Amino acid sequence: MIKALRLLPFHVRSAVQGLRRHSTTAFSAVSAVSMTLILMSLFMLLTGNISSFTRNIESDFRIHVSIDALQDEAGIDSLQKQIQDVPGVKTVTFSSKDEELYKLKEENEEIFGMYEEGDANPLRDVFIIETQTPDDIESVTTAVNEMDGINKAEYGGDGVSVMISFFKALRNGGFIFVGALSLLAVFLISNTIKMTIYARSTEIGIMRNVGATNWFIRVPFIIEGLIIGLIGSLIPVTLTYFGYSYLYHVLGGHFLTSMFVMQKVNPFASIICLTLVGCGMLVGMVGSFLAVSKYLRWKR
Amino acid sequence: MILLENVSKSFKNGVHALRDVNLYIEEGEFVYIIGPTGSGKSTLIKLLDGELIPTTGRVVVAGTDVGNLRHSRVPLYRRNIGVIFQDYRLLPELTVFENIAFALQVIGMDKVTIRHRVREVLELVSLEDKAKSFPRELSGGQQQRATIGRAIANQPRVLIADEPTGNLDPEKSQEIMGLLEKINLEENTTILMVTHDANLVDMNKKRTIALEEGFVVADIQKGGYIRHD
Numbered sequence: 001m002i003k004a005l006r007l008l009p010f011h012v013r014s015a016v017q018g019l020r021r022h023s024t025t026a027f028s029a030v031s032a033v034s035m036t037l038i039l040m041s042l043f044m045l046l047t048g049n050i051s052s053f054t055r056n057i058e059s060d061f062r063i064h065v066s067i068d069a070l071q072d073e074a075g076i077d078s079l080q081k082q083i084q085d086v087p088g089v090k091t092v093t094f095s096s097k098d099e100e101l102y103k104l105k106e107e108n109e110e111i112f113g114m115y116e117e118g119d120a121n122p123l124r125d126v127f128i129i130e131t132q133t134p135d136d137i138e139s140v141t142t143a144v145n146e147m148d149g150i151n152k153a154e155y156g157g158d159g160v161s162v163m164i165s166f167f168k169a170l171r172n173g174g175f176i177f178v179g180a181l182s183l184l185a186v187f188l189i190s191n192t193i194k195m196t197i198y199a200r201s202t203e204i205g206i207m208r209n210v211g212a213t214n215w216f217i218r219v220p221f222i223i224e225g226l227i228i229g230l231i232g233s234l235i236p237v238t239l240t241y242f243g244y245s246y247l248y249h250v251l252g253g254h255f256l257t258s259m260f261v262m263q264k265v266n267p268f269a270s271i272i273c274l275t276l277v278g279c280g281m282l283v284g285m286v287g288s289f290l291a292v293s294k295y296l297r298w299k300r
Numbered sequence: 301m302i303l304l305e306n307v308s309k310s311f312k313n314g315v316h317a318l319r320d321v322n323l324y325i326e327e328g329e330f331v332y333i334i335g336p337t338g339s340g341k342s343t344l345i346k347l348l349d350g351e352l353i354p355t356t357g358r359v360v361v362a363g364t365d366v367g368n369l370r371h372s373r374v375p376l377y378r379r380n381i382g383v384i385f386q387d388y389r390l391l392p393e394l395t396v397f398e399n400i401a402f403a404l405q406v407i408g409m410d411k412v413t414i415r416h417r418v419r420e421v422l423e424l425v426s427l428e429d430k431a432k433s434f435p436r437e438l439s440g441g442q443q444q445r446a447t448i449g450r451a452i453a454n455q456p457r458v459l460i461a462d463e464p465t466g467n468l469d470p471e472k473s474q475e476i477m478g479l480l481e482k483i484n485l486e487e488n489t490t491i492l493m494v495t496h497d498a499n500l501v502d503m504n505k506k507r508t509i510a511l512e513e514g515f516v517v518a519d520i521q522k523g524g525y526i527r528h529d
Binding site (some may be wrong): 010017018021022203205206208209210211212213214216246278296297299300 | 307351352353372374375376378379383385389390391392393402403405406407408437450454463
């Protein structure tokens with residue numbers, strides 16, 4: 001290990017030398033890395049935002065429970081406790097009928113302006129329930145409806161849940177796609193690097209001839225792969241970061257309607273950039289490793 | 301130092317390169333291997349170098365059973381032997397200096413010692429003025445001397461030379477012979493030299509082993525090129 005560390009500067013130097021002396025092939029490998037990473041970045045941006053849209057809509061998704069008008073304060077308190085104990089319930093908030101009317105008036109003064117607070121208020125006191133996951137909504141609603149002292153518990157309806165499941169499918173599909181794309185990237189890049197190294201297979205043979213061990217031969221190539229990955233990720237990273245922050249500012253932070261809130265530039269774009277750099281380097285290293293190992297096996 | 305026991309080597313295409321070869325070469329010996337093209341000389345060298353595995357029999361060099369080496373151990377074995385390749389096998393992207401230094405770097409020698417030793421070797425093979433040249437900038441003879449330099453740089457116990465004078469004029473060939481003899485005497489390095497050069501063998505008489513069609517047809521201690529009409 002100590003010997004390996006002592007040799008590291010030598011390996012780095014020979015890697016840089018190898019890149020300089022094979023600059024054309026290195027350039028093609030760098031371009032392959034860049035192209036794949038740009039594609040990957042696009043899909044990550046898309047998937048990340050869809051997942052943000054879904055989360056936003058999900059968080060807007062609440063159960064509205066109207067309380068029987070005959071319940072007194074103590075009854076309401078015990079109901080609130082009862083609801084809190086239903087599995088899947090995150091928060092239960094009480095909102096009096098006057099507060100409800102006030103909210104309605106804020107939304108539409110013309111229609112609701114004629115109603116007055118106090119005894120003439122036709123509305124009922126309500127609980128607003130947030131569930132832990134959207135999947136709990138149905139079961140919680142059913143459970144609350146069966147309780148005494150509840151007039152009615154309802155939620156946004158099937159339309160919203162269909163949209164949520166659609167977005168979820170889209171997001172999961174996106175994740176799978178990004179995964180597949182990463183695999184494709186490894187394959188593509190390892191192939192390009194394989195071609196780069198093919199030109200040097202005699203070189204590898206000669207190294208073995210003069211007594212270089214397999215790892216001694218591999219390390220400079222792996223470092224070369226790492227550098228290729230790093231350089232190849234520069235353009236995608238720049239495009240991703242500045243492109244996304246431009247888009248974010250032009251669109252004002254949401255897509256089409258205010259319901260679709262975009263991911264903030266920080267940390268979202270920064271995380272993607274780091275992922276791209278990491279992927280580029282990792283894929284470059286793995287690609288080189290696979291390629292050299294293949295040629296090492298050819299020569300005894 | 302070198303022992304071949306009932307060694308045969310045949311290839312998938314049906315060629316029998318070596319047939320039941322038995323050889324023993326002592327430490328410090330200087331031996332010629334002669335024979336026409338296709339007599340199995342190159343195969344013999346590849347067996348000694350670990351590039352090929354014998355079909356049957358055993359090849360033992362400096363205590364190592366070469367045919368039984370794992371793929372990853374082959375380079376470690378090669379650090380004990382120096383091979384002068386007929387096709388030079390210099391790394392094209394490295395200068396002469398770097399090529400020789402490379403053989404020392406791989407065994408983990410420190411920088412200062414390497415620099416010192418490479419200078420020494422360059423002087424020995426008279427290439428001091430070509431240290432910074434790339435192989436493609438050298439003549440055949442100069443490349444030949446560079447690979448000799450690389451082969452002897454880490455003072456191997458066995459030196460295997462495949463036609464080391466194949467591309468040289470008689471005068472240069474004599475010079476290389478002198479160099480090899482010097483290494484043989486001063487470092488007590490065992491040398492096995494494959495050659496075509498009848499004049500050279502006649503002028504510098506040594507133990508001579510003749511191969512033909514994969515058989516050892518002669519093994520003469522007093523030496524001299526064997527001609528048959």
